[in-house]
Amino acid sequence: MNERHALRGMILHFTDDPGVDDTPRDGSCHFYPDGLVVIENGLIVRCGSAAELLTTLPDDTAVSHYPGQLIMPGFIDPHLHYSQLDIMASYGRQLLDWLQTYTFPEESRLNQRAYADDIARAFIEQMLANGVTSALAFCTSHPHSVDALFEAAAPFDLRLLAGKVMMDRHAPPALCDTAERGERDSRALIERWHGRGRFEVAITPRFAPTSSPAQLAATQRLADDYPGLVIQTHLAENRNEVAWVGELFPAERDYLAVYERFGLVRPRAIFAHGIHIDDEVRARLADAGGAIAFCPSSNLFLGSGLFDWHAARRRGVSVAIASDIGGGPGLSPFTTLADAYKVSQLTDQPLTPWQAFYAHTLGNARTLGIDGFVGSFEPGREADIVILDPAATPMLARKERRAPAPAERLFNLMMLGDERCVTATRIKGRKVFG
Numbered sequence: 001m002n003e004r005h006a007l008r009g010m011i012l013h014f015t016d017d018p019g020v021d022d023t024p025r026d027g028s029c030h031f032y033p034d035g036l037v038v039i040e041n042g043l044i045v046r047c048g049s050a051a052e053l054l055t056t057l058p059d060d061t062a063v064s065h066y067p068g069q070l071i072m073p074g075f076i077d078p079h080l081h082y083s084q085l086d087i088m089a090s091y092g093r094q095l096l097d098w099l100q101t102y103t104f105p106e107e108s109r110l111n112q113r114a115y116a117d118d119i120a121r122a123f124i125e126q127m128l129a130n131g132v133t134s135a136l137a138f139c140t141s142h143p144h145s146v147d148a149l150f151e152a153a154a155p156f157d158l159r160l161l162a163g164k165v166m167m168d169r170h171a172p173p174a175l176c177d178t179a180e181r182g183e184r185d186s187r188a189l190i191e192r193w194h195g196r197g198r199f200e201v202a203i204t205p206r207f208a209p210t211s212s213p214a215q216l217a218a219t220q221r222l223a224d225d226y227p228g229l230v231i232q233t234h235l236a237e238n239r240n241e242v243a244w245v246g247e248l249f250p251a252e253r254d255y256l257a258v259y260e261r262f263g264l265v266r267p268r269a270i271f272a273h274g275i276h277i278d279d280e281v282r283a284r285l286a287d288a289g290g291a292i293a294f295c296p297s298s299n300l301f302l303g304s305g306l307f308d309w310h311a312a313r314r315r316g317v318s319v320a321i322a323s324d325i326g327g328g329p330g331l332s333p334f335t336t337l338a339d340a341y342k343v344s345q346l347t348d349q350p351l352t353p354w355q356a357f358y359a360h361t362l363g364n365a366r367t368l369g370i371d372g373f374v375g376s377f378e379p380g381r382e383a384d385i386v387i388l389d390p391a392a393t394p395m396l397a398r399k400e401r402r403a404p405a406p407a408e409r410l411f412n413l414m415m416l417g418d419e420r421c422v423t424a425t426r427i428k429g430r431k432v433f434g
């Protein structure tokens with residue numbers, strides 16, 4: 001969409017971390033009860049109060065008005081497995097059994113390109129219906145699973161990061177690559193997709209148990225050859241997993257040390273879960289610039305444990321918040337945030353709605369290193385936008401009748417909201433859902 005246009009409604013965006021107090025830090029949060037965001041050539045050009053901006057806007061500017069609705073930067077999901085869409089919410093197992101019982105059989109089915117295409121298209125549709133405009137995704141070990149995802153995302157021009165899973169042991173042969181093949185296929189995918197449109201390829205060793213030392217050495221070669229790339233893997237999600245890593249890598253002092261040995265802990269390395277770690281490991285992660293993807297719904301659903309967000313923050317670890325489908329049983333950022341709030345109540349300090357909505361937008365963008373492009377309405381950012389109806393459900397409508405303050409409204413949304421609240425999703429200004 002090349003012409004200039006504008007969206008009017010309640011506007012919220014962040015330009016910095018609002019902190020953990022009930023009131024956001026000065027200058028971090030921008031809320032306009034009647035605001036306007038102006039878009040040109042798919043980029044944000046201005047954002048502010050409607051009364052002010054409308055006077056300066058050329059007369060021919062089309063304005064879409066969403067009275068009573070909340071206009072925000074699109075949500076960003078920094079850890080998920082698109083291939084697991086259809087096994088979301090599978091009953092009765094914890095991580096290691098869940099992988100064997102549900103996950104590996106389903107991922108094996110993506111050896112059929114047509115099946116991978118079908119799942120990829122459905123995933124993109126679900127993402128946009130939930131107001132998620134960017135994601136960092138695991139594909140499967142099949143290189144064509146990456147092609148399927150990027151091809152499904154291409155018509156929408158999504159800012160999407162994804163990688164071919166590298167795994168060469170402790171899984172069905174149909175899913176295992178080898179150190180050499182995993183490396184070769186990853187290189188080919190990087191050359192084919194990285195930097196094409198808004199796509200990025202991520203180096204993706206599944207987790208320490210499914211990669212031999214030879215394969216971890218191959219991931220290190222990739223990481224060295226492509227120093228700016230995102231790395232994604234899993235860390236200390238489940239107690240049995242942690243014990244298994246101890247048996248498989250007896251020379252290492254702990255789980256993170258396996259990744260450190262192979263040079264995989266660095267800025268833009270995203271470690272999913274990071275539940276069963278201590279302050280010393282947190283400090284090592286923080287010093288190396290690695291980040292944790294907190295996956296509250298998955299952690300509860302798989303019985304993995306309670307992640308201590310504030311302990312990580314105190315040690316300076318960057319924490320993103322993610323759905324982790326299909327371990328997580330839903331793609332809605334509201335579900336993820338509601339579960340994060342409940343976990344925060346059981347650990348240290350309640351997650352404020354400001355911190356929650358910051359985390360799912362600019363915070364996640366910063367952790368992924370894409371905040372120069374998305375996550376806020378600062379001029380020059382790509383206009384990936386979600387429009388939310390805070391009265392979309394009967395219960396939310398009752399709450400709205402009480403004229404909630406902005407923080408209460410956000411809290412109502414995150415606790416009671418779901419995909420019905422997503423009125424529209426826009427990518428670079430263009431409506432792609434709603």
Ligand code: GUN
Pocket residue numbers: 081095099103206207234237298324327
């Ligand atoms: N650890 C290794 N693989 C996976 C996966 O697919 N999902 C989750 N939640 N944890 C993992």
Ligand code: ZN
Pocket residue numbers: 079080081234272324327
């Ligand atoms: Zn995961």
